Amino acid sequence: MRAVRRPVELQMLLPLALLVPLGFAVTHIAETGTLDPGPMGLAIGFVAVMFGGHLALRLAGNRGDQLLLPAAAAIGAVGFVMLNRLPQSQLGMDLFGVEMGMATTQLLWFAVGITAMVAVAVLFRDDGILRHYKYTWALGGGLLLLLTFLFGREVNGARLWLYLGPIGFQPGEAIKIVLVVFIAGYLAEKRALLAGATTRVGPIRIPPLPYLLPMLAIFVMVMLVVVISRDLGTALLFLGIFLTMLFVATGRRSYVLMGILLFVGGAFVAYQLFGHVRVRVDNWIDPFVDPSGTGYQTVQALYAFGRGGLFGEGLGQGLPSISGRLPIPALPTDFIFAGIAEELGLLGATALLGLALVLVFRGLRTAMLARDDFSSMLAVGLTVSLGLQTLIIVAGNLKLVPLTGITFPFVSYGGSSLLASFVIVGLLLAVSHRTALDAVAEGRGP
Amino acid sequence: MIVTNIRRLGFYLLLAFAVSAGSLAWWQIWEAPGLADRQDNPQVIAARRSAPRGSIFDVQGQLLASSTVIDGISRRTYLDPAFSHVVGYASLRYGATGVERTWDDLLTGRSDPNPLNDLLNDVLDRRAAPRDVTLTIDRRLQDFAAAQLGGLPGAVVAIDPRTGAILAMASSPTFDATAFSGDPETAAAPWAVVAGSPGDPLLDRNRRGHYTPGSILKVLTAAAALDAGVITPQTTYPDQPQQETDGFVVSGFTIREHDLGSLQPALWPLSRALQVSSNIFFAHVGLDVGADRFIDYARRFGFCAPLTLGSASRALAADASYVSARADGGCAPFSDRVELASAAFGQASVDVTPLQMVLLAAAVANDGIVPDPFVVRDLRAHAADPVAGPSEAVVETYGGGSGRRAISSAAAGQLRAAMVDAVHGLIGQVYAGAGSVARYGIDGVLTAGKTGTAERGPEVAPHSWFIGFAPGQNGAQPSIAVAVIVEGGGAGSGAAAPIGGAVMAEWLRLLAGG
Numbered sequence: 018m019r020a021v022r023r024p025v026e027l028q029m030l031l032p033l034a035l036l037v038p039l040g041f042a043v044t045h046i047a048e049t050g051t052l053d054p055g056p057m058g059l060a061i062g063f064v065a066v067m068f069g070g071h072l073a074l075r076l077a078g079n080r081g082d083q084l085l086l087p088a089a090a091a092i093g094a095v096g097f098v099m100l101n102r103l104p105q106s107q108l109g110m111d112l113f114g115v116e117m118g119m120a121t122t123q124l125l126w127f128a129v130g131i132t133a134m135v136a137v138a139v140l141f142r143d144d145g146i147l148r149h150y151k152y153t154w155a156l157g158g159g160l161l162l163l164l165t166f167l168f169g170r171e172v173n174g175a176r177l178w179l180y181l182g183p184i185g186f187q188p189g190e191a192i193k194i195v196l197v198v199f200i201a202g203y204l205a206e207k208r209a210l211l212a213g214a215t216t217r218v219g220p221i222r223i224p225p226l227p228y229l230l231p232m233l234a235i236f237v238m239v240m241l242v243v244v245i246s247r248d249l250g251t252a253l254l255f256l257g258i259f260l261t262m263l264f265v266a267t268g269r270r271s272y273v274l275m276g277i278l279l280f281v282g283g284a285f286v287a288y289q290l291f292g293h294v295r296v297r298v299d300n301w302i303d304p305f306v307d308p309s310g311t312g313y314q315t316v317q318a319l320y321a322f323g324r325g326g327l328f329g330e331g332l333g334q335g336l337p338s339i340s341g342r343l344p345i346p347a348l349p350t351d352f353i354f355a356g357i358a359e360e361l362g363l364l365g366a367t368a369l370l371g372l373a374l375v376l377v378f379r380g381l382r383t384a385m386l387a388r389d390d391f392s393s394m395l396a397v398g399l400t401v402s403l404g405l406q407t408l409i410i411v412a413g414n415l416k417l418v419p420l421t422g423i424t425f426p427f428v429s430y431g432g433s434s435l436l437a438s439f440v441i442v443g444l445l446l447a448v449s450h451r452t453a454l455d456a457v458a459e460g461r462g463p
Numbered sequence: 464m465i466v467t468n469i470r471r472l473g474f475y476l477l478l479a480f481a482v483s484a485g486s487l488a489w490w491q492i493w494e495a496p497g498l499a500d501r502q503d504n505p506q507v508i509a510a511r512r513s514a515p516r517g518s519i520f521d522v523q524g525q526l527l528a529s530s531t532v533i534d535g536i537s538r539r540t541y542l543d544p545a546f547s548h549v550v551g552y553a554s555l556r557y558g559a560t561g562v563e564r565t566w567d568d569l570l571t572g573r574s575d576p577n578p579l580n581d582l583l584n585d586v587l588d589r590r591a592a593p594r595d596v597t598l599t600i601d602r603r604l605q606d607f608a609a610a611q612l613g614g615l616p617g618a619v620v621a622i623d624p625r626t627g628a629i630l631a632m633a634s635s636p637t638f639d640a641t642a643f644s645g646d647p648e649t650a651a652a653p654w655a656v657v658a659g660s661p662g663d664p665l666l667d668r669n670r671r672g673h674y675t676p677g678s679i680l681k682v683l684t685a686a687a688a689l690d691a692g693v694i695t696p697q698t699t700y701p702d703q704p705q706q707e708t709d710g711f712v713v714s715g716f717t718i719r720e721h722d723l724g725s726l727q728p729a730l731w732p733l734s735r736a737l738q739v740s741s742n743i744f745f746a747h748v749g750l751d752v753g754a755d756r757f758i759d760y761a762r763r764f765g766f767c768a769p770l771t772l773g774s775a776s777r778a779l780a781a782d783a784s785y786v787s788a789r790a791d792g793g794c795a796p797f798s799d800r801v802e803l804a805s806a807a808f809g810q811a812s813v814d815v816t817p818l819q820m821v822l823l824a825a826a827v828a829n830d831g832i833v834p835d836p837f838v839v840r841d842l843r844a845h846a847a848d849p850v851a852g853p854s855e856a857v858v859e860t861y862g863g864g865s866g867r868r869a870i871s872s873a874a875a876g877q878l879r880a881a882m883v884d885a886v887h888g889l890i891g892q893v894y895a896g897a898g899s900v901a902r903y904g905i906d907g908v909l910t911a912g913k914t915g916t917a918e919r920g921p922e923v924a925p926h927s928w929f930i931g932f933a934p935g936q937n938g939a940q941p942s943i944a945v946a947v948i949v950e951g952g953g954a955g956s957g958a959a960a961p962i963g964g965a966v967m968a969e970w971l972r973l974l975a976g977g
Binding site: 264317320362374 | 464465466467468469470472473476477479480482483484486487488489490491492494495497498499501503504505506
């Protein structure tokens with residue numbers, strides 16, 4: 018573990034040291050109407066956490082991709098500035114008698130996330146633990162799922178939360194990663210068989226079922242539990258990750274198509290059977306039918322987009338609250354993209370999507386350069402989990418797809434989501450580090 | 464192999480992000496103006512709540528509505544309840560209606576009439592200045608019309624047939640909007656009183672009232688038939704005199720004449736038929752025009768589609784009128800000949816607004832051209848002291864539409880002559896003579912008009928209608944057209960015609976400077 022220099026990462030992080038405090042100052046000035054930059058503690062804390070992550074990666078000798086952390090940090094910075102300027106008492110945590118506001122809590126989770134990222138990047142430098150024990154991981158994930166199902170706390174009609182003392186977390190986030198690891202391990206092993214062989218049922222070619230069966234069984238089980246706990250967003254995300262990884266492993270679009278058809282069929286059945294699905298879908302088709310009831314948040318989000326226009330209302334100048342209440346109650350979580358688009362406009366919101374795309378493309382690059390199938394599949398799965406999650410929630414805000422309650426990675430308020438997202442970055446750094454080490458060993462790299 | 468697939472995946476993801484960005488642009492650029500106009504948008508509410516709001520004046524510069532900001536809340540004062548439906552209200556709690564709603568963004572300064580300024584204001588984070596609105600309505604005529612209705616449920620609308628400027632538009636009963644347009648905390652009680660009052664005072668009957676027109680619709684039937692060449696002013700129907708007593712059997716259904724009193728049926732051409740208001744004659748005419756052509760002419764006069772008061776981009780909306788049953792977005796084809804024959808004299812499925820009826824009268828007055836109606840004349844800089852009158856700085860003017868031709872000038876001339884007879888003729892003056900301006904002190908001016916008595920079934924008093932214009936003689940420039948309805952007012956000659964005549968006479972007096 019010899020320390021390395023990570024100059025690109027450092028350069029890319031430097032602007033944040035200026036921009037985050039500037040963002041805090043601008044929002045504070047906008048709010049108070051005075052030329053007072055306001056308290057800077059949280060902004061400095063955020064910058065310190067990110068630079069701490071950078072330093073730790075250097076000390077740990079990580080040679081992985083140097084744009085992953087800056088991209089994640091920049092995306093996180095936008096969300097953090099936004100969260101800091103919202104009414105702080107709405108969300109937050111009461112940790113051992115200390116009440117923390119929304120931004121303080123989020124900063125704490127940024128610190129935890131970055132720590133986890135570095136730890137994961139170091140611990141999984143050797144991928145053996147992941148690759149060889151894939152069924153053990155799957156089992157662990159299954160247990161977690163079961164625990165949530167049995168002892169979870171229900172919030173907004175979905176049973177997603179496990180509580181350890183005062184700290185609640187959403188096991189779905191951890192299960193997401195475990196699922197990716199398992200599928201990557203499985204597909205990497207069986208890839209040749211899957212891509213080659215097919216089973217014919219009459220004129221239709223279907224995947225070779227015997228090879229797929231173990232994976233399908235586990236996947237279907239996970240999906241069942243997720244669907245039963247009414248977590249539609251996560252169900253959609255898991256299915257998307259699964260189909261994408263299957264596509265990358267086999268190159269067959271027909272599998273994806275089949276999966277989508279199955280999903281549409283399933284969605285139709287769910288629409289007929291479940292009231293909460295029906296409400297979501299009806300709302301999606303026309304939220305203006307009940308603009309003050311079930312369609313309220315969707316309609317208010319569209320208003321927020323409309324107010325933003327091309328240039329936005331300006332940072333801190335949006336209409337996030339009317340007499341102290343947020344017009345979109347879920348603004349810090351499900352609808353943070355609408356809040357950002359209102360204040361930063363089409364230009365700013367598109368730039369944020371651009372940053373997400375940078376992260377996705379660095380992740381895919383990591384996957385392409387990886388030296389073995391497992392690492393490739395792992396990196397693809399992890400990257401896609403971030404990318405799809407971003408797309409699903411953004412598209413939900415924009416009424417492109419029905420809204421589902423999942424977070425905007427690195428942006429939304431929420432500890433579990435932040436932690437999981439940084440763990441994903443840590444795993445990508447580990448894969449990327451291995452690739453770089455191999456290159457060094459062959460005398461090609463630095 | 465995996466590398467190729469990842470590259471493809473990258474392309475798909477890029478595509479998905481591009482679609483998201485496109486959708487973002489859709490809502491933020493393309494749909495933004497529509498979203499910004501919705502009443503429950505917090506932006507609209509916030510602007511209405513705290514911003515100084517422009518004033519509203521009548522055509523003479525008389526103040527009708529103004530705002531003062533007290534304790535950070537904008538309170539609106541309305542000076543004349545006769546205007547409550549046109550001007551509408553801008554309540555912090557109950558939304559906005561009328562001109563207050565349609566011009567809301569300009570009155571509050573949420574947007575600027577010039578889109579370039581809008582963009583500049585957006586970049587510089589400035590607000591546009593609030594603007595004042597001037598109506599085409601003359602308060603003197605509006606108050607006169609409202610007083611004529613005297614609280615009876617009904618409506619009066621008057622228009623300048625040549626320009627389309629609305630001169631008066633009164634709906635009764637009316638209400639006082641000031642009480643619930645101020646502090647939202649105290650708005651609930653007065654609102655409940657108004658909303659719970661009998662007679663639906665919040666309804667603007669001119670734009671949203673739906674009525675059976677009865678005989679005033681014969682003007683449409685005659686216009687269609689004259690223009691299409693189906694009849695001339697001399698055309699008669701040989702069977703008609705006998706059918707006046709025996710009834711006219713159409714597809715097995717007998718159409719009967721209304722009570723002719725002591726009048727002896729005879730062979731009546733157009734002028735006589737209109738004076739007598741013969742249902743039999745107009746049933747024949749309607750059948751000869753034909754189902755498709757009848758609906759086509761109705762459309763030319765504005766039926767079968769929602770009406771607008773103003774330009775395409777900014778207008779008060781009014782409901783559509785129908786000559787047949789409603790089908791999605793228009794008039795359905797007539798179901799049979801009986802429906803067509805009954806529609807020709809204004810019964811069956813015919814369903815009209817007073818605004819549509821005044822446009823019908825105005826088109827005949829205006830040589831066959833339906834004027835483009837408008838109710839807001841211009842937009843001006845905000846006057847600091849509204850009581851002293853509006854600013855001289857006009858920002859934008861409205862109206863000036865050239866209208867569209869419904870029937871030929873020749874047909875309009877023939878119909879005008881028949882409508883003058885309907886008021887001044889030997890038989891006509893018995894029915895519609897009360898609509899003549901001569902009865903209200905205006906000499907030397909002929910009035911054209913038509914009364915209507917809209918049957919609503921047994922044991923319910925019919926609606927009393929009058930449409931007309933003056934001066935009505937061929938060659939004179941018509942200066943006013945009116946439509947009057949008194950709900951359940953009985954015969955058209957009784958309630959509506961006197962109001963119509965008096966309103967037109969008042970206007971001619973005002974024009975002459977009296």
